[in-house]
Amino acid sequence: MSFIVSSDGPPVTATLNASGQATAVVPATFSAGVHQAVAVYNGDSNYQGSSSGLAPVTVTAAATSTTVAATPNPSDPGQTVTVCAQVTATTPGAGIQTGSVVFTGAGSLTHTVALDAMGRACFDSATLVSGTISAAYSGQGCFKPSNGSVAVTVQPGSTCDITVTPPAGTVTVGQPTTLTATVTCNGVPVPNAVVTFHSNGAPIGFAITNASGVATGTATFTTPGTNIVTATVIAAGAPCPCTNVTSGPVTVTVQQASTCSIVLSPPSGTVTVGQPTTLTATVTCNGLPVPNATVTFNSNGAPIGSATTNASGQATGTVTFTTPGANSVTATVTAAGTSCFCTSVTSAPVTVTVQPSGTGTLKALPACYTLVFPPLPWAFARATLTATGAAPGATITFHSGGANGPVLCTAVADTNGNATCVANLTVVQIASGYTATTPVPGGFLTSSSTLTPCIIS
Incomplete structure (x- = not known):
């Protein structure tokens, strides 16, 4: 017995059973739809051949399922991800699907990919964004459409x-x-x-x-x-x-950088080796006093004492000189709690003449002057100058003003260490006072005193 179904495929042959019935299975290659079937009996030695009338045969399209996968998932920004859709016939349907799959998703994703021989469609992308990718199989021939999806995660980039x-x-x-x-x-x-x-x-x-x-x-x-x-x-x-x-x-x-300044004041009076001497330095920042600054006093480069500034920015310390003669004295700020950059700022040097230590003390006594008539340019007045405490036989030099002033006169100390001389004074010198000096080992002893008008009773 042969069955012919439309013209879709080859005849299907079946064997009659004892009851004169034949059953055949229609091949899966038939497309979905209604087909016309006819049964043809070829006859045998006892029976003539015959054929049936047309009978409709309905072939229904098989359902499919679509599964979607993304690898790797999750992924990093810019990383290439492979997205695949696998289309499979649902039992009792069977066979390899043909046709194409349309992928859609976030970020305007749209890709149409044909199924391969395994019923799979894939694409690669390095521009995916987080969201759901949907795959739509449109169906083909004996297979119905189906849809699938996968959620993809693109991790935020490192910031x-x-x-x-x-x-x-x-x-x-x-x-x-x-x-x-x-x-x-x-x-x-x-x-x-x-x-x-x-x-x-x-x-x-x-x-x-x-x-x-x-x-x-x-x-x-x-x-x-x-x-x-x-x-x-x-x-x-x-x-x-x-x-x-x-x-x-x-x-x-x-x-702008602040300006820190330190000024050293020369000591007053006679400075003698081994005797305490008061030194004063004033520290200012942009003209304002700097309190609580530590100041070090130096003589000829060596430290001889230190002091801390008061609220007026003045540091007053007691020092002792060890070297007679000219000493170059400076003051340096070694620490300061101020916005000014004062540390290591050093004053201009001041020359201090240090008298050597010795027996006795030279002392200039106050003197008075009398006017000369008629006055002369070099002898406006005349005064008797006296110094005590000198070494007997020592030469005493009397100067106008300080120890480096013009010489007014000289005298030799007597056995009691006293020396006296008469000096002619100009109009300027009567207002300058005078200083007596005498040489000793290592330097000079000095002493200053005043000049005032003589009072005649």
């Missing part, structure tokens, strides 16, 4: 961030300033990152981040006024791409 903290307090040209920058990767501190600080585009310092991601460095500004400060990561061992990441700018106002 490196660096922030500069504005410096606290006043920033001054030439003075060390502390700068701080914080480096994070997705909000997590980045340790051991090398950070360079810049001012107006020029590097001014660098530092390395600690375990908290904080880099603290010391920088010195050279330009007063507005400085634009940034921090840049130049090396980092973090999973974040931190290298060359730069902070937002921070405006730092830099003050």
Whole structure:
């Protein structure tokens, strides 16, 4: 017995059973729809052949299922992901599907891919975004359409961030300033990152981040006024791409450097080796007193004493000179709690003549003068000058004003150490007082006294 179904395929042959019936299975190659079938009996030695009338045969399309997978999933930004849809016939349907699959998804994703010999459609993409990818199989021939989907996750990219903290307090040209920058990767501190600080585009310092991601460095500004400060990561061992990441700018106002000054006042009176002498120095910052500053006094480069400034900026200390003759004395600020950069500022030198120590004390006595009539330019007045305490036989020189003033007269000390001489005085010299000097080993003894008009009773 043969069965012929339309013209879709070859005849199907079946054997009659004892009851004269034949059963055949229609091949899966028939397309879906209604087909006309006829049975043809070829006859045998006992029976003639015959055929049936047309009988409708309905072939129903098989249901399908579509499954979708993405690999890898989740993925990183820019990473290539393979998306595949597998179309499978649902039992009792069977066979390999043909046709195509349309993929759609977030980020305007649209891809149409033909099924391969295994009923699979795939595409690769490095631009996926998080969301759902849908796959629609349109159906073909004996297979019905079906849909599937997969949720894909694209993890957020690593974000490196660096922030500069504005410096606290006043920033001054030439003075060390502390700068701080914080480096994070997705909000997590980045340790051991090398950070360079810049001012107006020029590097001014660098530092390395600690375990908290904080880099603290010391920088010195050279330009007063507005400085634009940034921090840049130049090396980092973090999973974040931190290298060359730069902070937002921070405006730092830099003050002009303050001027610190220290002035040493010459000591008053006679300075003698081994005897206490008072020295005074005044420290100011931009003309204002600097209190609580430590001042060291030096003689010929060697320290001889120290003192602390009072509220008026004055440091007064007692020192003892050990070397007779000319001593070059300076005062240096060794510590100061002020915004002024006073430390190591040194005064101008002051020459102090130190008298050697000796037996006795030279003393100039007050003298009076009388006017000369008629007055002469070189002898406006005349005075008797006297000094005591000199070594007997020593020469005493009397000077107008100080020890380096013009010589008025000289005398030799008597056995009691007294010396007297008469001096002619100009109109200027009567107002200058006088000084007596006498040489001793290592220098001179000096003593000054006054000149006043003689009172005649």
